[in-house]
Amino acid sequence: MSLEKEIIDFAITFLIAFFIMKIFLPEILGIDLTAVVSSSMEHRDDIYKKHYQFLQERYNYSIEYINSWPFKNGFKIGDVLVSIKTKDFKVGDVVLYRSCGNIPISHRIIYKNDSFYSIKGDNNYDFLINYCINEQKIEEERIISKVYFILPKIGYLRVLIYYLFNI
Secondary structure, X not given: OOHHHHHHXXXXXXXXXXXXXXXXXXXXXXXXXXXXXXXXXXXXXXXXXXXXXXXXXXXXXXXXXXXXXXXOOEOOOOOEEXXXXXXXXXXXXXXXXXXXXXXXXEEEEEEEOOOOEEEEOOOOOOOOEOOOOEOOXXXXXXXXXXXXXXXXXXXHHHXXXXXXXXX
């Protein structure tokens, strides 16, 4: 096979994969695949203070209640999250929401009322609050989808691209 044919085959395969990942799955089926590029949901040795103690002190949640939530062990950099668009969100769900610059962030809903959600990364000491986002008050319109599955370690290429090119 000639080099020219290999390049054309690669380009066609890339375009098909891009179409499936960026248009068909999210726009037609409502499914997002998102690589984890931060450790904000990673469970490490200090998770008790960052996660359990925070939730017990602020919301009076029991450890049993917190452990009943999906993905109770969090997830790691390089994992791929499979999420589906829905409007059925409850406390404990891990969701993708739009942050500054339309960047998707995966954190957990830890409180909700009729007008907003409070969302926090399990591995964060507190809410993210900056010039364009306040995780204590996230409107439902900012929530993209709810995470249903984790595909471990298959997102490392995406992580590499993120850290090398900041995209």
